[in-house]
Amino acid sequence: MHHSQAAEHATIATSTGIDNxxxxxxxxxxxxxxxxxxxxxxxxxYYGQSLPGTPTPGEILDIPTTSVSTFVLLMSSLMMVLAYxxxxxxNVRNFRIWILCTALxxxxxxxxxxxxxxxxxxxxxxxxxxxxxxxxxTLTGFHxxxxxxxxxxxxxxxxxxxxxxxTKDGGxxxxxAALYWHFVDIVWIVIFTVIYLIGVTNAPALIE
Amino acid sequence: MAxxxxxxxxxxxxxxxxxxxxxxxxxxxxxxxGVTAFFFFMVGGLEALVMRIQLARAGQDxxxxxxFSQLFTMHALTMIFLGVMPLSAAFxxxxxxxxxxxxxxxxxxxxxxxxxxxxxxxxVLQSGWLLGGSPNTGWFAYAPLTSNxxxxxxxxxxxxxxxxxxxxxxxxxxxxxxxxxxxxxAPGMTLMRMPVxxxxxxxxxxxxxxxxxxxxxxxxxxxxxxxxGMNFFNAAAGGDVVLWQHLFWFFGHPEVYILIxxxxxxxxxxxxxFSRKPLFGYEVVVLSGIIIGFMGWAVWSxxxxxxxxxxxxxxxxxxxxxxxxxxxxxxxxxxIATMWGGSISFKTPLLFSVGFIAMFIIGxxxxxxxxxxxxxxxxxxxxxxxxxxxxxxxxxxxxxxxSGIYYWFPKATGRMLDDRIGQVNFWLTMIGFxxxxxxxxxxxxxxxxxxxxxxxxDMGWDIWNFVSTIGGLILGVAVxxxxxxxxxxxxxxxxxxxxxxxxxxxxxxxxxxxPEYNFATIPTVHGRDAFWEEKYGHGGKVPAGVSPxxxxxxxxxxxxxxxxxxxxSLGLSIAAYGLIYSFAxxxxxxxxxxxxxxxxxxxxxxxxxxxxx
Numbered sequence: 001m002h003h004s005q006a007a008e009h010a011t012i013a014t015s016t017g018i019d020n021x022x023x024x025x026x027x028x029x030x031x032x033x034x035x036x037x038x039x040x041x042x043x044x045x046y047y048g049q050s051l052p053g054t055p056t057p058g059e060i061l062d063i064p065t066t067s068v069s070t071f072v073l074l075m076s077s078l079m080m081v082l083a084y085x086x087x088x089x090x091n092v093r094n095f096r097i098w099i100l101c102t103a104l105x106x107x108x109x110x111x112x113x114x115x116x117x118x119x120x121x122x123x124x125x126x127x128x129x130x131x132x133x134x135x136x137x138t139l140t141g142f143h144x145x146x147x148x149x150x151x152x153x154x155x156x157x158x159x160x161x162x163x164x165x166x167t168k169d170g171g172x173x174x175x176x177a178a179l180y181w182h183f184v185d186i187v188w189i190v191i192f193t194v195i196y197l198i199g200v201t202n203a204p205a206l207i208e
Numbered sequence: 209m210a211x212x213x214x215x216x217x218x219x220x221x222x223x224x225x226x227x228x229x230x231x232x233x234x235x236x237x238x239x240x241x242g243v244t245a246f247f248f249f250m251v252g253g254l255e256a257l258v259m260r261i262q263l264a265r266a267g268q269d270x271x272x273x274x275x276f277s278q279l280f281t282m283h284a285l286t287m288i289f290l291g292v293m294p295l296s297a298a299f300x301x302x303x304x305x306x307x308x309x310x311x312x313x314x315x316x317x318x319x320x321x322x323x324x325x326x327x328x329x330x331x332v333l334q335s336g337w338l339l340g341g342s343p344n345t346g347w348f349a350y351a352p353l354t355s356n357x358x359x360x361x362x363x364x365x366x367x368x369x370x371x372x373x374x375x376x377x378x379x380x381x382x383x384x385x386x387x388x389x390x391x392x393x394a395p396g397m398t399l400m401r402m403p404v405x406x407x408x409x410x411x412x413x414x415x416x417x418x419x420x421x422x423x424x425x426x427x428x429x430x431x432x433x434x435x436x437g438m439n440f441f442n443a444a445a446g447g448d449v450v451l452w453q454h455l456f457w458f459f460g461h462p463e464v465y466i467l468i469x470x471x472x473x474x475x476x477x478x479x480x481x482f483s484r485k486p487l488f489g490y491e492v493v494v495l496s497g498i499i500i501g502f503m504g505w506a507v508w509s510x511x512x513x514x515x516x517x518x519x520x521x522x523x524x525x526x527x528x529x530x531x532x533x534x535x536x537x538x539x540x541x542x543x544i545a546t547m548w549g550g551s552i553s554f555k556t557p558l559l560f561s562v563g564f565i566a567m568f569i570i571g572x573x574x575x576x577x578x579x580x581x582x583x584x585x586x587x588x589x590x591x592x593x594x595x596x597x598x599x600x601x602x603x604x605x606x607x608x609x610x611s612g613i614y615y616w617f618p619k620a621t622g623r624m625l626d627d628r629i630g631q632v633n634f635w636l637t638m639i640g641f642x643x644x645x646x647x648x649x650x651x652x653x654x655x656x657x658x659x660x661x662x663x664x665x666d667m668g669w670d671i672w673n674f675v676s677t678i679g680g681l682i683l684g685v686a687v688x689x690x691x692x693x694x695x696x697x698x699x700x701x702x703x704x705x706x707x708x709x710x711x712x713x714x715x716x717x718x719x720x721x722x723p724e725y726n727f728a729t730i731p732t733v734h735g736r737d738a739f740w741e742e743k744y745g746h747g748g749k750v751p752a753g754v755s756p757x758x759x760x761x762x763x764x765x766x767x768x769x770x771x772x773x774x775x776x777s778l779g780l781s782i783a784a785y786g787l788i789y790s791f792a793x794x795x796x797x798x799x800x801x802x803x804x805x806x807x808x809x810x811x812x813x814x815x816x817x818x819x820x821x
Contacts, residue, residue, distance in 0.1 A: 014391040023387045027417060031379055036423035038455065042429065042440070051444045095676040127438050131446050134438040138429070156806070164810075 025176045032146075037130050039142060043135040043195065050130035057132060057199045060125050062116070069112035070192050073147075076105035077185045077202065084178045087171035090136045092161055099161075102181065103154040106147055113144045136195065142192060146184045153177050168199070212530035215731035217343025219769045221730045230769035232316035233647050233724060234373075237323050238301030239620065244293035244327055250284035251334070252686060255279050255681055260644070264677035278363070282334075284347035285367070286455030288467065289374050290330045292605045296470035297326070297378075299612055300385055300409050302620055305406035307403050307720060309394025309726060309738075312767060314387040317808060318380055326379035328781035333370025336363055343367035346659060348511075349430070349443035356434050364434060365459075365788040369425045373784050375420040375427075377777075380467045382416035385409055394714070396733035400494070403737075404487060407494045408473030411501040412466050418505075419462035420426040426455035431787070440800035450515055457508035466502040467601060468568075469497060471608030472539060475561045476610050479543050481709050482558035483550025486737055489542045496542075498537035503532040503633055514588045522581040529579035536572055555709075556630030567603025571596055574649070582710035589659075598645040610637070610690070618708045622720045623701030629693040636686035640705045643679025647672035712740040725764045768815045776804035 014020060050056070083098035117137070120126075127137040157177055160166065166173055219230045228236060259279050262270040271279065286341030301319065305312055313319050336342030343363040345353045348759045354364050373633065389410045391403070400412075428686070430452070431441040439445035487493060509517060509525040544566055550557070574596040578584045586592055610633075615619050617625045651672050663669050707716040714731060717739045735741040779801030 015393045015397075016391055018391065020387050020391050023391055024315065024383055027383050027386050031383070031417040031421055034418045035425060038422045038425035038458075042425065042451065042455075045448065045451055046446075049448075051446050127432070127436060131439050134432070134440055134445075136445075138432060138438070142428075156809075160810075 008158070013129070019172055020181075021172060025179050029179065032183065032187075036139075036143070036190075039135075039139045040190065040194065043139050045132040046135050047199070050132045055123070055125045055132065057136075060120055060132075060158060061196055062119075063196055063199050063200060065112070066116065066192065066196055069109050069116075070188065072112065073109045073185055073188055074107050076102045077182055079105060079183060080178045080181050084171060084174050084188035087166050087174045090167045092167065095166065096158060096161055099154055099158050099174075103151050103158065106130070106151040106154065106181075110147055113140065114149075122125055132165060139195070140191065143184070143187060146187070150177070150181050153180065210315060219771065222559070222769060229771070229774060230771055232312070232320050232767050232769055232773070234301045234305050234313050234316065234319060235620065235722065237319050237449050238298050238303075240323050241294050241301055241326070242298035244323075245291055245298060246332070248286055248290035248330060248334075249292075249295065250687065251707060252283050253289050253684060255283040255286060257684055259283065260680040261678040262661065262705065263663075263673050265674065266667070266670050267271070267661055268662060273343075273661040274344065276341040277659070278336075280343050280659055281346055281367075282337075282342045285333060285343070287372075287601070288347065288463070289371065290333070291465050292609070293378065295609050296412070296467070296605075297322075297381055298614070299405075299470060299474065299609075303616060303629060303715060304388060304406060304409055305392070306387065306405055306615035306619070307727060308392060308397055308714050309727060309733065310392040310728075311764070312387065313384050314392055315384050316767040317770050317773045318384050319773075320770070321777050322377045322381035322384065324774045324777035325373060325380065325780065328777055329370055329377055330372030332373055332781065332785060334364055336366040338432070348453075348460065350456075351452040352443065354430055354452075355441065356435070360495060362788055364430070368431045368434075369787055372424060372427050373781055375424050378416050378778070379420050384712070385413045386417070389413075394727075394731050394733050394738075394746065397738065400491065401733055401736045403473075404476035404490065404493055404497070405470075405473035405713075408469045408476070408497055411497050412469045412511065414506055415462045415466050415469070415501055415504060419459045419466065419537075422455055423459035426452060426459070430457075433816045435787075444629050450512075452514060453512055457511045460511065462504045462510040464600075465500055467605050471564065471605040472497065474608045474612040475543060475564050475613070477713065478557045478561040478615050478738070479546045479808070481615075481711055482555060482561075483547045483552050484710070485546055485550040486712075486740075487542070488545035488548075489538075493539055493542050496538045499535040500532060503528065503535070505567075510579060510581075510584070513584045526579050526581045533572060533579075535577050541570075556625070556627055556634055557611045557613075557615035558708075559631065559634040560607050560614065560637075563634065564604060564607040564611060567599055567607055567641070571599025571603055574599065587652060589657055590652035591648040591656045591658060594658055595645050595648035595652060598648070602641060602645070607637070610634075615709070616715075617697070618704030619715055619720050619722070621698060621701075622704055623697055624704050624708060625701060626693050629689060630697070633686055633689045633693060636682055636689060640679050640682030640684075640686050643678050644683055645674045645679070647679075651676075676776070688784075707739075708787045712737040714738050717742065725766055728764070730819055765814055767813050770808070770811065772804045772808040772811065776801050776808060779804055 016023070079098050083095050083102055086092075086094035086098055114115040120133075125133045125136075127133050154177060157166065157174060160173075219226060222230055227244060230239060240556075246811075258271060259276065262276060288301075301313070302312075334342075339362065341363045342362050342367060343349065343359075345364070349364070349367060352358060382759065389402070389406055400456045429438075432438040433442060434438050439447045441447050441449050443449060476487055476493060476524055506528045507525060509521060510529045513522055513525070543561075547562075574592070578587060578593070614625050614630055617623075651669055654667075654669065656667070656669050663673075706719055708785060709716070714733075717731065718727060731738070731742075735745065779797045779799070782797030782798070783794045783801060786792070786797055
């Protein structure tokens, strides 16, 4: 009795009733907003400032392809919701299926990014080429790094589900990964909108 | 559950050095922060003294121009990132859980991780002295001076990687304290019953988590430019060197408040205690702190008045800068009003706090002078600015930190710091400080530029420079006096007892030093100044605060010590160091860090009770 009590941390009351770890991840994501905000701001400051005659977003970015990878990432968020929903209802078997789907879609997104990067390099845009290349690869590269960390986290949760109990605390461990995953997804929506959709279609107007 | 999980077998109750290395106890971590930071504070002081000796007379040749540039750069970085910030962190660690009635911070292992990462980051930053040259660009490292062509060698890499590692440490610590303060308060301690020091810690922590990502991005961009030949600050490719200034000061100005808000919190605790009055206008002081926190984001370009941002930008930032003087002034009036009519006892902590108010007013006034953009154009890059920053950072932050050390030393160690030596310490500091830095106002107005390794004797700057150097040496003596007091009192100081100052907040309700678990019974708070309320409220009747049946009962189970925070931070630091020399090293470090993080995630925060023996 005493034994199990000591191991259960969720039973310790907090001032707000929110678990410490859940608050931690929220505050951490707030910090991450400033990180991506600064990278996106750098991109926008340098938008249209590359030297003339070097590759532009309109020439390089391929909206149809990236739309597909964006859709893949969005669907991974849906899978994540299903995974968390399963584990919070105590269904570990379904959780394993959905979390693998999430990780797989995340990895697919990363595959798209690798393809995109090599394709752009082939067309003559590298991080050194001009300001567009410098800012584009840095911003999307750090987003990709975040997705990579997320995939590792998801796969780790999948592995852990065979050893430990993920359903305790209402699936809090999964909930934290899910919050992170959705955040990374939302950041991509901003990047896709600002850099790809607006950046390509309204390029002349923005430069004005 | 997973006892196999740890990479190493978990330490149970290690003694001696291992007890410190594996500790997750916030009080021990606070002591580690304090001792390490004070060491680096003295390193920064030595750097300053070498510069002062070089400048004591015209045309001297004590150090070369190249070394002088490294000295002023490293002096600033050392004092800000390795001195004042971690000294504040020492107080956060030691005091916050005690003040809010908690047994530890929310994430004890993350706390240990923050400390070790701070230590390793400090080592990275300082290692340039031994490895071919420290950064020499000034602490704000303006582009394009930082590019490979103007800063060859690894100096800038030590800057980038060192600050990057320290940033992760600061953010991790800040996340911890935000959750601790919001979530771990004793029952009854509502937000508006929190001591002002807790409020200022909370605001500072929010500034940390929002400001550091910005400089991190700036550092990444600089690193990419230097290492991979990218174009962020490369004017030849259309890059804008002013972007670095914006990123740096968008971090750099909130950083100023990160340095001063904890000091304001300390002073707000010391003044009421030694005046035996509640803090005057508590709500307004808290609100002013919050306004300063927000406004800290809206003034960064006042560091850039001479860049040429145009009259509109300069006017806006001049006005916001003037505005931020209002909440600061409000606080000063409240502190003075707190003392007004109180029964004041001028012990050393109060002396330093009153010294803080006086010196901070001088620094604040020269700050308002800087906010007038045309006037600032004259003061830019002169010693007038050096005088200003030292009046707010030394006269402000460090006076308050000394006040806090004298105030809480008895709680942390169980013994009092000697008050007579403390008075000597204070007056030496006060005299040395003003001798060292007040003449810089005159030098600055007379046009003496900053960051020059020497000057010609026909400029007429000799006498004030000499006075300033004398002041610097007196400050050095003051620090030695403090050290003497510290070590003497540690062994032979008067036994403090639980409540030597007739304190107002919860930390004084428990023994000195506090037991590992802080509170045998979590107290229930019935008002602001919780312990004072308990002692003297309710017409002096039986303390209502700590009736055992109100608190959480049951066996006290503290978090277990762990190696893993140390290993994780070591791995991360190795990975970071690899960024300077070889990416292969980075991979090794990353693998170590990852293994430690897995072990960390899998080991329970506290071993189940039965397994400890």
